[in-house]
Amino acid sequence: MATVTLTIDNVKLEVEQGTSILDAAKQIGINIPTLCYMKEINAIGACRICVVEVQGARALQAACVTPVTEGMVVKTNSAAVRASRKMTLELIQSNHPQECNTCLRNNNCELQALSEAMRLTEIRFVRPAQSHSKDDIDNSSPSIVRDPRKCILCRRCVAVCEKVQGVKCISAVNRGFETIVAPPFDQGLNDVNCAMCGQCSLVCPTGAITEVDDTGKVWRALDDPSKHVLVQTAPAVRVAIAEEFGMEPGTVSTGKLVAALRRLGFDSVMDTDFTADLTIIEEGNEFIKRVTEGGVLPMITSCSPGWIKYIEMYYPDLLAHLSTCKSPQQMFGALAKTFYAEKKAIDPASIYSVSIMPCTAKKFEAQRDELTDSGYQDVDVVLTTRELARMLREIGIDWESLPDEDYDAPMGLSTGAAVIFGATGGVMEAAVRTVYEVITKEAMPDINLTPVRGMEGIKEATLKVGDLEVKVAVAHTLGNARKLLDKIRAGEADYHFIEIMCCPGGCIGGGGQPIPTNLDIRLKRIAGTYKADEDLPIRKSHENPAITAIYEEFLGQPLGEKSHKLLHTHYVPRGVYRKPEGLPDKVPSGDHH
Amino acid sequence: MGAECKCNCDQEKKLDALFAQYKGNSNGLIVVMAAIQEVHGYLPKDFLVKTAEELGVPLSDVYGVATFYAAFSLRPRGRHCVNLCLGTACYVKGAPDVQTILEQEMGIKAGNTTEDRRFSLDLVRCLGACGIAPVLTVNGEVYPRMTAEKVNEILAKYE
């Protein structure tokens, strides 16, 4: 490995050739400030907050895009550097609404933090007419809000949308002060090919792209004595929410989460993990049926709503590959207003069904027309992990002193197989644990399916299940999903079963999770997820006694009539910019409602 | 879509050939867009969508390019191009008043085209005729020392 010797702030150091000044400085404990830079995703040298002085160079250099050279002498702290950074910041702030106190990103904003760190004490040239006004705020989407007034044009969102998700429904438009990062033709995000994944909201350094804040709706329901307000919590929330209260990423806090929701006043606190187990039973049986009866293969998982919207837009011809299973959130929603209402003798019309999700696309999913099989909108409102934390802060919850509490019956009991739904590969692993034992009627020798775990973009495994060689693949991010789908289109995919999650790392890296969410934090949340799995007494969905009970009491049998009505769904071919000709209105086109 | 266009059949064929030539090739973006601009006088939305689909370029990028280069226009041009100079001399000598009246009479904001496509109104930088400021041009014909009062009389000449 070739190395380069250079001097940074009078410290001599040797680094790998090709290293940027930014990374080299990090090695000696100097964090050069950045705004537009994102490791491996956005290195465009646009914001110029990271400038440093390089001896012999005429102008200050952007450290994020300047590679080190032999003998280079760098100053990261000279008067010229400090003045330039301050000026850059001041110019950004001059075209920025000074609204920190009412901004969703207050106290968690990179622009604010930098202004504080650099002791910006005045903004001398506030533009009398700012480039964008409140009228430019895009409220069209059920998932994401764009506020161009707060955009600093770093293009991190564009880079993530393009390079991670392969969508790029937003781009820099216009020139000069008029420049705006927006969907084409002045359309709202809801009107374009946005997957609603919220990855843009995770990487935006400011409050220019945020989740839609639905906390007001939930407060209103909680304050309404005529409503029975129940809540479900997704697998990935329990390994992330503690970060909002200063705890280490990956801390498993299931019991505290339940306690916190009771403090908020929910009438019943139950678990999406219960319906994750149910998903495995339904999807596992659907898979076995497709394999034995010659159904469409590979079968692809359907629990990630950003992924579902993506395939509906980009690969509408492949919709028959999707499992017809609803996502765990929507299975829960349909059962809450039928099974639960019946069992508790509550009028389903008075049930207000809330879910806590790591995901902005879940907000979109809950509003889909067809997800009303209970006779009502099955899930009334979705809060992201960030929104729940906001509510808890509002009532002064001291996270650390919360006790551990248990979920309520009858939809509160779950297994390790359900917890791992939160990590990429988890749904596949959970399904295999059940499919293996249903087919072979024997205990699986090792239920840890390690080849499908971890952050690699596409993972594959082949398993012997009885006489059957089952070939599976797992992809996370839409960019990786596209690679598998292209293979299917080309007839080159010999897999039986594919898991796809929209977000990097799976739901633990979802667009509604605490900010920051980066690779390091994702890995810690994944570790927390598998630890939670190992710590649970039951780790296979088909061994969950509450699942056995719901089939005996209510559903009948997997893929039975009631399941068909309440737990399965259809999909809508959409096309990217317009609906392609010759496709049906829904898939499957049969009697799936 | 445009393929069924009645008037410009040869031109349309040229566009179709370009779409075919650059299918799946994002390098053809500017060439294709320039051709659309030439054939139609602006970039109709349907054609930009088709460009995105055929070349495999995200529509947001196509639109970004369309709004970045001054040579591209997202609106149809009117039969008559009215340009008002807003250079310093013209500005000082009352061009803003002329603009107000022009916008009122046409019922549009500068930068747009009237519904009936009779006029496109644009504001331009100094035309180098400061001696006769404020300057208005219609289809290249120069009208010196413009005042708000003269606007109607001049517009009436163009049907």
Ligand code: SF4
């Ligand atoms: S984006 Fe940041 S700097 Fe701007 S108003 Fe919000 S908190 Fe303040």
Ligand code: SF4
């Ligand atoms: S939500 Fe996802 S698809 Fe939509 S703009 Fe953001 S990153 Fe792109």
Ligand code: SF4
């Ligand atoms: S919306 Fe946020 S991430 Fe996107 S360019 Fe603006 S500031 Fe950057």
Ligand code: FES
């Ligand atoms: S962080 Fe280096 S130019 Fe923006």
